[in-house]
Each structure stands twice: as structure tokens, then as C-alpha cells.
Amino acid sequence: MLSLFLEFKRQVSDALWSALESLGLETGDLGLEPSQHADIASKVAFRLAAQAKSNPKELAERIVDAIELPESSLIGDIKTVGPYININVGRNYVDNTVTRILEEKDSFGGGFCEGRILLEHTSANPNGPLHVGHIRNSIIGDTLVRILKKAGYDVQTQYYVNDMGRQIAIVSWALLQFEFDRSKKPDHAIADVYIRANASLNADPQKVAEIDKRMQLVESGDVETIRSFDEAVGLAVSGIKQTLLRMNVSHDSFPHESAFIRSGAVLRIIEEIKATGRTKDDNGALVVDLSDYGFEKTLVIQRSDGTSLYTTRDLAYHEWKGERADRMIDVLGADHKLISGQLKATLNAIGKPEPEVVIFEFVSLPEGSMSTRRGKFISADDLLEQIEQQAYLEVDKRRPEMPDEFKREVASMVGIGAVRYDIVKVSPEKSTVFNWKEALDFEKQGAPFIQYSYARACNILKKAEEEGKWDPTQKIDPSLLTEDTEIDLIKKMASFDSIIDLCARDLKPHTIAIYSRELADSFNQFYRFVPVVSAEEDDIRASRLVLVNCAKIVLSNALDTLGIGAPESM
């Protein structure tokens, strides 16, 4: 079903077009935009002033005079303010919104897109635990998944497992050299031996030959080497999965790079690229010329020892994905900008569909960039542990009378929510520096603010129910909702689906984070100024209770889209 806001916008466009037509004016752009002065505003008078041989202010008035509105319009009033045409929604829009939220409940806000999407995110090398840089990928990726699902797409998520790269050769070698600490979470124990192995390889460069040997063996299918790679990867991935699950992130499948070697897909795609005539031999390595795509340097797709590279296997992986989805989306760190551009160009050159790539900039530490190899990182597990402890203290302070189980449950929701919100609220293209003080700060107007609004809505309904004042089946009249804060809240809720639509199109998840905060803000305004349970008249109380129920539904949907828990009490 079309978004009410978009339907309103369409009606505004229609009304303006026909008004312009009656005035004999033409334009390609009505200059419609949301505005702080109206629900939507048009700047069209600026553009057409010259054509109409008039000044913008006068023209705006003439246009508004020429507008005719049908009886059932969602448009309320149209006014000029100087050269601007300000359009507000009408009662129909407000009433429809309430009705629609009650009907659609959990599904309110989406369902207007269709098609299959394969979205890849996180895909961190299994050489240690996820760190605070990786989870920016996970959180952006998972939020996008939730947005796209909400929009109506059939979304499958994948974590592409590097089980053949140099790092993994080092990890599997490390497991033979050093003792693996079974008492630790396996991804952390893997990092320990990986860091030791790197130090050892640095100290004695002759050992590097052993790593090269292992890479050749694994690619040629040596059973024992494959087994040892698999063991290393399995240990790391099992730990990574636990961390992701703790953050409400899950993947539908974990395709392994090696599968594309063993299926022969890598060799096939190399042949396809060769057939374009773009390849040449460069000191024994096979390289692709992408200069016509703007890449000065060639792309290596086969080493001089005949083994494949990450890029080659990634090409085969994307070919496979392209055959199974209408849209492919990859969430990648800024270090992948160049390589993903080359990947897209190569796919294009062989006539295959290209992925849409969402790039996020790095999270660094005050002392510099993070590195698993050097052991310079803050693990996601550490962050989650600390933030949940911090959250527990906050709950304990505010609700000392509640049982420990309640406190832990809320602390978990609030802590995880705070981490997810803090990360997703910032545009992906901003690079950030991790800071413990800020990461553990609950005073910011972030996830807890939104969760608290939800809990407040739940509490009102609970209280009304206890007093026998709440009957969810009762028919109400939405037109009794006339307070400014009530109308503002309803309008804000109405725009949820247009935000989902925008996010699904632009792949910018921070928009939904900002919307959710604004929604909570609107609810808090309503909460502050309008009594619900204690409202004097029965029919007004009933319609306000319905409004609270609507807010509960939309807040819950928004939180769900952010992957943040919605506590009924906190």
C-alpha cells in the first residue's frame, strides 16, 4: 500500500500541476520539500517568476488561487508565505493514519517493495574476534537488512568467509606452533595464536615459505591442509557468531571462499575474463586491463604461482550471487573502495550484474588504526560486556526494587541498543575515533531515550487496563484527537513508511535512527502535555488510549528496524 505521506505528496503535485496548467505555465520541477513551516512546501514560484512575467510572491498567490481541491483530499490547507507555497495535511490524513496503524500493526510502515536481495555484511577475516571497527559493518548491514525487509523485499544475508587467504594460512600454521587456550572464547584464543605467529614470522622471515607452501597446498586440494584451515576458520567463526547474535545480528548463510575454487567457478570466470581480451601476462601473473573504466593500474587475478586471489574468488562469488538475486548489496569498509570498484568494472566487462556497494569509513583508536595482527584493537565482546555492566548500574539506580532478572534483562536491551544506536546514527562516510568515555555514556539522547518512550506508552496502557479503562476492541473517533502534540505525533508516525522507502532506496540507515529519535521526541511532547488515563471524558480518554497504542506500535516497529529491543518497562 502506498505511503500516506507519499500519497499526500502526489495529491499536492497533481493540484499544483493543474493549477499551473490553468495559468499556462510549465515546469519540470515543483520544488516540493518537507519544511519546518508546513508539512510540505513548494518553491515553484521562484522558478516560474520570469516565465510568468511576475515576481515570485505575486505568482505564488496566483497559483494558490488557481488550485482546486477535491472533497476527499488529504490536503488540509494551502497558504502562501511570501514566495513559498505551504501545504498542510488535513483531517483525512490524520484520521487515516490512526486507522491504518491499528489495522496494519507490526507491518505498518512497509510492504511496498518486492524482489530478492542478497546482502553481504561483516565478512571479517576469521583470524580473531570482531572488533569495534567490524561491528560498524555488522550494524550498518543488519539495519539495512531490517529496513529492506520492512520495505517488502525478500532479503537473504550472507557472511562471506575467507577460508583460503594468507591470514588463514597463518592462523592454521599458528595452531600447529602454539598452544590453543581452550578455556577462552574461541575467536579470542585464535587471535592470541595469530598474533604470536605474526611476531614469529617477523622475527624469522624464512618461515614465510611455510605459509606460501600451505596456500599452494590448500588451493590444490590437499586434504590435511584443508582440514587444518577448516579447523582454524571454524573456531573463529563460532566465536564471531556468538558476538553477532548478542547484538541481534544473524546471517542466513556463511558461504566459504574455497567453495568457488572447488566448484571450478574461479577457473571458469578467469576464462570468461580472458575471453574479453583484457588480460595479459605480467611477470607470470595474470592481470586485467580496466583503464577504460578509469583504473590506471591493472588488476591481478592470478598469482605468478598460479594460485587465485581474494579478488578472483570474490568475482566468482558475485557471479553466483547475481544469478540468485535482483539486487546485490555489499557493506564494506573504506579500504575496499578501490577493489570493489575494480570488481564492479570486471563484472561489467563480462556482462554480469554488479553489486551496490555501501562503504563506511574507519573506526580508529586515539593512538591510531586498529589491527588484529598486532593485537591493537578493542573487541566487540569487551565493549558489550562493559556497556551492559554500565547499563546494569543505571537500572539498579533507577529501579532498585525490581528483581535481579529484570535488571539484567533491561541492562542487556539498553546496553546493546546504545551500542547499535550510537553506531548507526552517524553517516557511514564519517570516520570516527573510538572513545570509551563516550561509548559508555548513557546521558546522550540515544537508544535509551527511544526505549524509554516505548516503555512509557506500555505503562499508560497497563495502568488504564488495571483501572478497567482500556478496551482495545472499542471503536473510537480519531477526530477527537485535536491537541497540537497529538496531531504532531500522528504526522510523525505517518511519515514512518516514507522514511523506510527513502532508506531502502538510498541505503542510508542513519536516516531511520534520526527518525526514531524524532518519533520518541513527539511522543514525549504528547506525554508531557496531554493527560491520558486521567482524561475527564470517556470518549476522549478512549481515543487518546488508542493514540498511545498507535505510538507503541510505531515505536516498536522503529526499534525493530534498528535491531534494538523494546522493553515494556525499564
Added chain:
RNA sequence: GGUCCCGUGGCUUAGCCAGGAUAUAGCAUCGGGCUUCUAACCCGAGGGUCGGGGGUUCGAAUCCCUCCGGGAUCGCCA
């Protein structure tokens, strides 16, 4: 050196792609509000050369050029 991203009050940040009405919020600071549905809330105040300069335009945080600062990257790592 080339290429890409970022630069908005003390700090964090929206708006920029599709240029227009007093530049968005939060934190911090200062002041006010709990006998009324949980104050993880609400109200108010101060605080901004939108990195610098130039250009396009009736109009630039937004588009173009240039410089400065930060991040990323520049074939057989991923």
C-alpha cells in the same frame, strides 16, 4: 605525488546528491520543573566566520575551482 571520503557552536551530529524562509539535534554550561500516566523526561538561556579563499546565481552549508587539515587507498594482502 595520484584517486576517493570527511571538515557545521567547547565536543558529537542532521541538512549537501535534486541551491531558497530565523542552519538540525544531543552532550557539556547556566537557570527552572517530580502530592498529577516511570524525571533514562520536560521547559528556558547563552554559544555557529557551516575549514580558508575565489566563482556561478536574484539567492550557496548545499553546485564549480583552488588551497589547508584529517581519514582511506595506490597489482601477485584481504
